[in-house]
Amino acid sequence: MSTEVPKRLTIYDLAKLAGSSPSTVSAVLNGTWQNRRISEKLAARILAVAADADYSVNMQARALRRERSGIIGMILPLYDNRYFSSIAQIFEAEARKRGLFAIVSCTNRDPQQEQAAAQMMIAHRVEKLICTGATDPDSIARMCHAQGVETINLDLPGRLAPSVISDNRNGAKALTTAILDRLEDRGNPQDPILFVGGRIEDHNTRERIAGFREALTARGLESPEENIMPCGYSGARAAPVLDAYLLKHKTLPSAIFVNSTITLEGIARWFNEQGHNMSEIVFGCFDWDPLAAVFNPHFLMVRQNVPVMIDRLFDLIDSPHAPSTALIEIQPEILGVQ
Amino acid sequence: MSTEVPKRLTIYDLAKLAGSSPSTVSAVLNGTWQNRRISEKLAARILAVAADADYSVNMQARALRRERSGIIGMILPLYDNRYFSSIAQIFEAEARKRGLFAIVSCTNRDPQQEQAAAQMMIAHRVEKLICTGATDPDSIARMCHAQGVETINLDLPGRLAPSVISDNRNGAKALTTAILDRLEDRGNPQDPILFVGGRIEDHNTRERIAGFREALTARGLESPEENIMPCGYSGARAAPVLDAYLLKHKTLPSAIFVNSTITLEGIARWFNEQGHNMSEIVFGCFDWDPLAAVFNPHFLMVRQNVPVMIDRLFDLIDSPHAPSTALIEIQPEILGVQ
DNA sequence: ACATAATGCACAACCGATTGCGCAATGCTG
DNA sequence: CAGCATTGCGCAATCGGTTGTGCATTATGT
Incomplete structure (x- = not known):
């Protein structure tokens, strides 16, 4: 085994091997050799030498x-739910298709970590930064813009960069x-x-609550403040809410609009514990x-349309300068209705 | 908005601003200035100028x-199950703690994509490459070693690099x-x-099947070949297996050892469809x-110990040259036993 | 045969940070 | 006050590709 860094091959080495010059090797390897009037023959020779020697460019x-780094960055709250993990996966695949290298960092819904990750991304000279579900997208946008890095918001909108999000209001209205x-x-x-x-x-x-209310109003129903409990994203926060409801009404509600799978997990745990x-x-x-869907075929679930969201995201990436006020809303899908 | 790349600040600019030289600015900013006998005073001035001007190093x-790139790479089959997504998340956090930048690529259990991703990682000069659940870890190891990049296998072992995996045999035995x-x-x-x-x-x-058999044998039970159906990772593969069993025995088995959550999803779907x-x-x-656990409290589930696996992984990363034969097995946890 | 154009390729200057080395200024010793 | 050590910092080479420019050589036109 190599005891120390075994000096990787450079275009200078290849130039010697092929009896040519570094600039020619470079042009041949990066595909711009046609413009430089390199002969077919020499190009072929250089390519053969490079392949033979297992050459790999130094990015x-x-x-x-x-x-230009050829790198595109994304910050993300976390990987461990289906929505965010599919965002990461599809984003990466799409980026690769365009010859871009995707780097993704989890920031745990923490503004500090978001800032730190964005700094790192800037240091690595990402060509764009996608801020997914960022708690403070505008601060990040300011930082990045100061360095000439454009940002795009995904999942949660901001005011300083274009945003691609779900149509939360209509999705919530349809679900309700x-x-x-x-x-x-x-x-x-x-x-x-x-x-x-x-x-x-x-x-x-807020939009989902608005959609929730619109649906109730459309049926001539009330939506009392006390029935709306945006108690956070942690599963554990659901228990006190349910306890309080039960204490006050002596009976469970007939239906629950659950705002995320992590909250759903907390609610299910509470139901188990309470019997x-x-x-x-x-x-x-x-x-x-x-998995939640297959174990509970009677559940109504909203599936956000991640492939289309990522599509629109790349439309924005490809278009030179999208207005920072652009807000693109993608219709989600309601699952569980017959 | 900036029409074109707005020339980012370099150490040369900072040197002018601070009335100093690029080499001094560099040393001050990367913390090596003590060794270079830069005065406290000048260092402070340069730091102030850099902070004031929002300088960001060009990595x-x-x-x-x-x-040295300061980058560590990982290839991963996919993000969208809890096991792999937590691997990605914890790996990234641990890398960050060590001042390393983690880049992760999904390769969809496809040897071709694994190779391509590894090539990309090498081009970006990752300092190590972690191959998680790779279908062909040894080919990747060969490629990387030829370029002087060490690899480590995670989840699935290989013969050409050290590996950190779950103790599948004993885990399966305990589950059975x-x-x-x-x-x-x-x-x-x-x-x-x-x-x-x-x-x-x-x-x-294979190891899980071995553990499964050991547990049966220990109770004096048979493990007929026909009851062992490693039909792949896709959920849809489970249905034909269950159909065939039902056709032959006219009744369902009393118990099922399910080899992954994706298979579990397929089985649950079949149960729903068949009523x-x-x-x-x-x-x-x-x-x-x-979510599967909370909706099915009676399920027995094996939770692989990802934090410990990543810990051991970084032990290997930190140790200069681990033997390629190292195979570290981490005990998983059985959930659902009282 | 001579001027002109096209072809094929190499030279050398970058990109922005790092680092070995050396020089000037100051401090200390005798 | 000469001689040597120490302090403080800048010079310039370097990492490995990319690209504007220019110089031979060959082909074409008259």
Whole structure:
């Protein structure tokens, strides 16, 4: 085994091997040799030598000279739910298709970590930075713009860069309507629906609450403040909300609008611990998880359309200078309605 | 908005601003100035100027000159299950703690994509490459070693680089034993257990089958070949297996050892479609998912110990030259036993 | 045969940080 | 006050590609 760095091959070595010059080797290897009037024959020879010697370009050197890194960055709250992990996966695949190298950093919904990650991305000279579900997208946008790096917001919108998000309001309205239909099927169309989870500071949660209310209003129903509990994204936050509801009303709500799968997990845990049966209640969840869906075929779930979101995202990336006010809303899908 | 690249600040600019030289600025900014006998006072001035001007080092230039990128790479089959996504997340956090920048690529269990991703990683001059669940870790290891890049295998072992994996055999044995205990509680300790999912070409699947058999043998039970169905990782593969079993035996097995959550999803779907009730059967799954667990408290699940695996992984990364034969097995946890 | 154009390729200056080395200024010793 | 050590810092080469420019050589036109 190599004891120390075994000096990798450079274009200078290849030039010697092929009896040519570094600049010619460079042009041949990066495909610009046609413009430089290199002969077919020499190009072939150089390519053969390079392949034979297992040459691999040094991207650092290339990026330094070209003043373009070929890297595109994304910051993300976390990987471990289906929505965000599929965002990461599809983003990466799409980036690769365009010859870009994607680097993704998790920032745990923490503004400090978001800033630090963005700094790192800037230091690595990413060509664009995608801020997914960022708690403070505008601060990041300011930082990046000061360094000449454009940003795009995904999932949560900002005011200083274009944004691609789900149509939260209409998605929530459709989900709530589906819940109301279920209640009607069960013969209690007037029963209260509890809204649980999310952060009221989030644009998305506010929009979902608005959609929730619109659906109720459309049926001539009330939406009392006390039934709307954006208690955060952690699963554990759901228990106190349910405890309080039960204490006050002596009975469970007939339906629950759950604002994320992580909240759903907390609610399910509470039902298990309390010995309640989830199938007595109509559940609608603004988020999708295949295992949750298959174990609860009666659940209503909203699946955000990640492939289309990423498509629109790359439209923005490709278009030179999208207006920072652009807000693109993608319709999600309601699963569980017959 | 900037029409074109707005020339970022370099150490040459800072040198002018601070009335000093580029080499001094460099030393001050990268912390090596003590060795270069720069005065406290000048260092402070330069730091102030840099902070004031929002300077950000160019990592490409640094990496080129230092001949170290500060980047560590990982290839991964996919993000979208809890096991792999937590690997990615914890790996990234640990890398960051060490001042390394983690880049992760999904390769969809496709040897071609694995090779291509490894090539990219090499071009970006990663300092090490972690091959997680690679279908062909040895080919990647050969490629990387030829370029002087060390690799480490995670989740699936290889013969050309050290490996950190779960103790699949003992984990499977413990899971099977737990299943047998459940069957005994239910009064049918001799009933057949079906093993479904995974690839027989995978080391892990083979070891799990071995552990499965050991547990049966320990109770004096048979493990007929026909009950062991490593039908792949896709969920859809489970249905034909279950169909065939049902056709032959006219009844469902009393217990199923499920080899992954994706297979579990396929099985659950089949049960729904066929109108069978999953609670009639004892389920053990070699994999863990919090939503699956909370919706099925009676499931036995194996949670692989990702934090410890990543810990050991970084032990290997930090140790100069681990023997390529090193195989570190981490004990997983059985969830669902009282 | 001579001027002109096209072809084929190499030279050398970069990109921005790092680092071995050396020089000037100051401090200290005798 | 000469002689030597120490302090403080800048010079210039370097990492490995990229690219504007220019110089031979060959082909074409008259």
